Amino acid sequence: MSVLRAPRALYIHIPFCTNKCHYCDFTSYVLKGQPVDQYLDALEQEMRRTTAELPPEEIDTVFVGGGTPTVLTPPQMERFLANVRTYFPLAANVEFTMEANPGTTDLGKLTAMKAGGVNRISFGVQSFDNGLLERIGRIHNVEDVYRSLDNARAAGFTNMSIDLMFGLPGQTALHLADSVRSALALDLPHYSIYSLKVEENTLFHKLYERNELPLPPEEEEFNMFILLMDMLKANGYEHYEISNFAKPGFESRHNSTYWRNEPYYGLGAGAHGYANRQRHVNLKGITPYIESAASGLPRLEVFEVSEEEAMEDLMMVGLRLLAGVPASRFAEQFGGRRLEDKFGDVINKLKTDGLLESVPAERDTIYRLTGKGVLLGNDVFGAFIG
Template identity: 50%
Template sequence: MTILRNAGPRAAYIHIPFCEHICHYCDFNKVFLKGQPVDKYLDMLEREVELTLELHPPEEMDSVFVGGGTPTSLNEGQLERLCRIISSHLPLSNQTEYTFEGNPGDLSIDKLEVLKNHGVNRLSLGVQTFDDTLLERIGRSHRAKDVYNTIDNARKAGFDNISLDLIYALPGQTLADFKDTLKQAFSFGLPHFSGYSLIIEPKTVFYNLMRKGKLPLPGEDIEAAMFETLMEEMEQHGLHQYEISNFAKPGYESTHNLTYWSNEPYYGFGAGAHSYLGGWRRSNAGPLTKYMSPIENGSLPVFEENEVTRQEAMEEEMFLGLRKVEGVSKGHFQRKFGVSLDSIFPGQLEELSKKGLLEADGDSVRLTRIGRMLGNEVFQEFLAG
């Protein structure tokens, strides 16, 4: 029984690994910008795109997302070059959601105009908190005033689709602190927010501090209260929760986010980037030299790859799809895999429903509100073994 697959990916993620400052919690693939071979990296990035598209020709793009690192740490000329690479190889249209990540404070008017002139129509800003003391504690280089200035500049440049990333359960953060951050965030009237609890990852400053007992994190009860507050406040301000960590005004849901959670194929270009192409999940080499060297020799910089089995694809359909508030469509599952969802996961559906973590409503299976609080417990049930 074959799995239905799209003719070609309609989404692309492009990784720019350069940062002017490294945050204490960040475990993404990144390097300090100073002294790095940025121009050579862009050359190799373009060649990787060319090599990949020869093997996997693209459809018209629904979404292009440029992340990092800090893509907007590039200078204006480098941003121009990056945008030309994207537009010359990926079929964009006026309907393509074209997003650049940026940090408040490093997006000058000139950089914003470069992006706008090349068709970028969405910005995702890493704000995290509006508390300057907390910003310093987590290693951010911007301050609250920079957020106000950056949003003002972005609007002057013609951007209205702006998303803010917020992080809660930060070291020493109180519920009152988080409520104040939300109050300031809502003051801009923006159409999209992402809200994540802090996760301590290995090989970060915070991980080392935690091991030494020097990281005063809020307890689980406070973290849960912050998530409840996040959901309630977003709803009160007209932003519906369409995925566990994402909230939007109607029509502003992130196409790129939904590509991931809907388990659809996508390109991943750049050092350390991941892709899902032709039923294979691949990750690129992360270190710059290990990324660029194979490309110089005419090969793709694949570090790891595995073909997704039918069983794995069905499991992914569940634990990714259940992140969406609308849940997983039984009809879509049947069309995609040729079998009913109920026949593949009868025990999990029954047990999680009894626990009040899942609910079925017509065609869809989705997390309950309590299930959203305990998402990882639910997702684990759909993993083999």
């Protein structure tokens, strides 16, 4: 039997944006004309029902994503954050992250966020090239990035991260290097670097189907990833997860919950949650979500996660962390089961292929990606499926 406990992590989804980016397939809707206050009413109802059904212990991490949570007005922001504190007991050292788009964060809004308990901001910058930002459908420009960061510092924020993307249409390694240099000059404690994935139901997918999306060649994208790793490491950032780099002590604690396959609350339209070996997905449409939350939990789907699937999940997400997966973590989550008994053949093959290594630790063994394994991570993760 696995060891189960109440989540200590909380994800909340705010699904409104000023516009829809060309690559985005997240649950998000253009803000104009949307019933934002009714959505916040429904979100509070979901908070109340969720905490009644699964009473929380102390919450260590909160992550508010979207969409663009910072499209909320200061009064809406204050109300929303007050509800979070009302229904969820936050630890004294809670990591409370909110995603933000440059250009949607004036000083008044940031001050309301800080007063409401937010202590970490993740800015969706994507690039420091104005032409590239326009091509991918972002509404901000580079000047907005600097202004937003200045406002955040003025509001008292010190723990900030920015997202950058690579493999974008028309992007070259030289473009990327310029963006990384601009990002590093900001001297922030955390950077997330993501490759473009062309998802269905996006403008980019339509262009791709028509052969009108000038993506970099696969080899160029591969070289971009190596360039990113080299530049960030050379500037003192630890590559602690496939797509994430941090100064010591500034790793994302909330996202580490996912990578360790631990439970988390998931609230809001389209949100996912995981607790008591069950995953759920909420209704995605704004009106269906609001209507459903008036009478019950706004679920689209709830399904049991078998122990077999949970074991596979732990290895797939856990190996994204470059620190690796300790055998003791596997045993703790699965009632003393030995990782080697379950996945010994897979591990041995990956070690033979030079993609995985085992490292002895005190009364433990840690399995982690090699340098080659980092570059071919998807091959490693897929090896643990079924």
